Amino acid sequence: MGNSVRGATSIKTLSFEDFFQVEVGGQVKRAALLLGSTEEANDVVQDAFVRVYQRWDEIDDPGPYLNRTVLNLCRDLGRARTRRLVIERMLPRDAVSIRTEDSLTDVLARLPFNHRAAIVLRFWAGLSTDEIADQLGCKPGSVGPWITRGLRALRKELT
Amino acid sequence: MITEDELRDRLARAASKSDVTFSAHEVRARAAATGHRAPRAGRWLFAGIAASVAAIAAFAVPSVVGRSGQIDAVASESTTTAPITTAPITAAPITTSDASVPDTPTSSTPAEPTSEVQMPPTICGNELPARFTLVSAGTEPATSSRVDSGRLIVEFTDSAGTGVSVSWPPAPRALYGDAPDYRIFPNTADSMIGPDGRTTAQRLTFLDTRQNEFDVDQGDAIGPVLDIEEFGGPSPLDDLPAECGRVEVAPLGMEASDATEIGRYAIDLFWLGQEDASFAARDARGSHLVDLSPRVTSSEMVDVLPRSEPVQCDDESVPSESAPVVEPQVFPTSAEALDTFLDTNPAATTFIPTGWHEMVSDGAVGYGIPFDDVPGGPTSQTKMITVVYVEQTSDGWVVTDWISSGC
Numbered sequence: 363m364g365n366s367v368r369g370a371t372s373i374k375t376l377s378f379e380d381f382f383q384v385e386v387g388g389q390v391k392r393a394a395l396l397l398g399s400t401e402e403a404n405d406v407v408q409d410a411f412v413r414v415y416q417r418w419d420e421i422d423d424p425g426p427y428l429n430r431t432v433l434n435l436c437r438d439l440g441r442a443r444t445r446r447l448v449i450e451r452m453l454p455r456d457a458v459s460i461r462t463e464d465s466l467t468d469v470l471a472r473l474p475f476n477h478r479a480a481i482v483l484r485f486w487a488g489l490s491t492d493e494i495a496d497q498l499g500c501k502p503g504s505v506g507p508w509i510t511r512g513l514r515a516l517r518k519e520l521t
Numbered sequence: 522m523i524t525e526d527e528l529r530d531r532l533a534r535a536a537s538k539s540d541v542t543f544s545a546h547e548v549r550a551r552a553a554a555t556g557h558r559a560p561r562a563g564r565w566l567f568a569g570i571a572a573s574v575a576a577i578a579a580f581a582v583p584s585v586v587g588r589s590g591q592i593d594a595v596a597s598e599s600t601t602t603a604p605i606t607t608a609p610i611t612a613a614p615i616t617t618s619d620a621s622v623p624d625t626p627t628s629s630t631p632a633e634p635t636s637e638v639q640m641p642p643t644i645c646g647n648e649l650p651a652r653f654t655l656v657s658a659g660t661e662p663a664t665s666s667r668v669d670s671g672r673l674i675v676e677f678t679d680s681a682g683t684g685v686s687v688s689w690p691p692a693p694r695a696l697y698g699d700a701p702d703y704r705i706f707p708n709t710a711d712s713m714i715g716p717d718g719r720t721t722a723q724r725l726t727f728l729d730t731r732q733n734e735f736d737v738d739q740g741d742a743i744g745p746v747l748d749i750e751e752f753g754g755p756s757p758l759d760d761l762p763a764e765c766g767r768v769e770v771a772p773l774g775m776e777a778s779d780a781t782e783i784g785r786y787a788i789d790l791f792w793l794g795q796e797d798a799s800f801a802a803r804d805a806r807g808s809h810l811v812d813l814s815p816r817v818t819s820s821e822m823v824d825v826l827p828r829s830e831p832v833q834c835d836d837e838s839v840p841s842e843s844a845p846v847v848e849p850q851v852f853p854t855s856a857e858a859l860d861t862f863l864d865t866n867p868a869a870t871t872f873i874p875t876g877w878h879e880m881v882s883d884g885a886v887g888y889g890i891p892f893d894d895v896p897g898g899p900t901s902q903t904k905m906i907t908v909v910y911v912e913q914t915s916d917g918w919v920v921t922d923w924i925s926s927g928c
Contacts, residue, residue: 378545378549390539391536392536400539415549
């Protein structure tokens with residue numbers, strides 16, 4: 363893919379517009395898998411790009427910065443989850459926009475964030491354990507158990 | 522059973538349905554709307570961001586590894602019932618201890634303090650029921666322990682004076698208060714079975730969202746990282762009061778000169794019994810983390826309490842619910858009546874626990890969870906998810922009835 367979602371080096375050699383074109387598709391797809399919502403994914407990634415743009419002069423390697431910002435914004439959405447779960451049940455059903463026939467995203471959404479992120483980064487982005495640890499800001503030793511437990515939960519619920 | 526290749530395919534299929542709905546032009550426009558100037562070509566300034574990142578990283582993961590709960594040499598009885606310390610934590614007596622060889626509690630009898638100092642009586646015990654470790658590299662660990670109104674309070678600090686305070690059992694819950702301008706959130710609740718097959722370590726990461734306000738990258742702003750190890754075997758909680766099934770964790774401020782409590786969370790203690798992977802599942806949704814922010818966070822005087830229908834479910838076949846409260850308890854204040862109702866009434870188990878809006882009328886108070894804000898209007902005019910009605914009687918305040926969305 364060549365973008366930083368999949369671990370490619372992203373030293374700032376591109377203009378912001380070119381950087382946006384290279385990154386935006388992968389970032390939205392990853393965020394959608396993490397959030398279970400294309401709509402929220404676009405919001406989160408757009409917020410992240412705004413931050414990157416505002417700091418474009420200051421950041422020497424915007425790819426990792428963008429990655430980290432998107433992941434953190436996805437993570438933050440979970441903080442109001444209890445309240446949102448109550449409210450979501452009152453909203454029209456089309457408010458949740460990404461649905462697959464096998465409800466993979468539903469099952470993913472029920473995983474703890476780090477389990478979900480580790481699964482997506484390994485099996486969708488194809489990152490190594492060290493790369494996942496780097497993106498999530500954790501020790502490499504934590505990644506394996508997260509993937510194992512995430513897989514176990516997916517296999518249990520996707521039979 | 523889904524294979525890894527199938528998982529890759531399904532993830533790819535799910536991701537392929539996610540289209541981008543905004544452009545680089547919109548990003549630039551949004552940035553401009555915030556007063557941001559367009560980047561200047563060729564301008565590469567690293568010093569500012571590097572200094573910011575370095576400063577944040579310095580407090581990001583405090584360098585403390587401490588054996589928790591062991592009261593080694595210091596014990597003091599506080600005469601105040603105030604929440605866990607809001608004073609600089611360096612004011613508390615400090616002892617150091619070795620975290621490298623944890624002791625596994627195997628008895629239901631709390632360990633006797635090893636200190637020769639006379640311990641004030643505690644509600645739950647003289648040693649925390651699980652091993653807490655504030656993770657990082659570098660400096661020598663430091664902990665202090667004291668007893669405040671029977672609660673064992675153990676503080677973990679690093680050389681900069683930052684850290685985490687743990688109270689067993691938790692302090693009484695605050696009923697009223699302003700919603701804080703910033704809060705920390707338990708960001709990660711993960712667990713793993715230890716190498717002996719009997720211990721579980723769960724790691725809690727606290728994210729200091731104050732950084733949002735200054736647009737500092739949160740990736741650099743992860744607060745104290747707390748490991749909690751719980752042990753298999755007989756539970757030391759079995760013979761203790763119910764409130765001892767929880768500990769309260771309060772991350773403290775990040776700077777030594779400004780060490781203040783910035784949030785409080787209660788953590789239920791689950792005992793593993795034997796090798797039991799279900800702990801991870803129980804833990805997975807973070808349901809054991811309870812925000813201890815005040816029940817009631819705003820108040821308004823009203824002429825008449827709102828009695829309109831709560832927010833309708835999307836599925837209109839699901840009716841709203843309401844019920845009177847039979848034989849209600851009497852309390853000195855309306856807030857205490859609400860608090861007990863929420864904690865004890867079976868109908869209230871699905872109600873949102875915090876963030877209630879108080880609507881005060883003559884001799885009656887309504888507590889509501891607003892569905893949405895009314896721009897420019899009073900909160901009482903908005904649709905409510907739930908309203909609990911409390912009335913004043915000659916004996917005190919009682920919850921009379923409630924209404925709630927049925928979904």
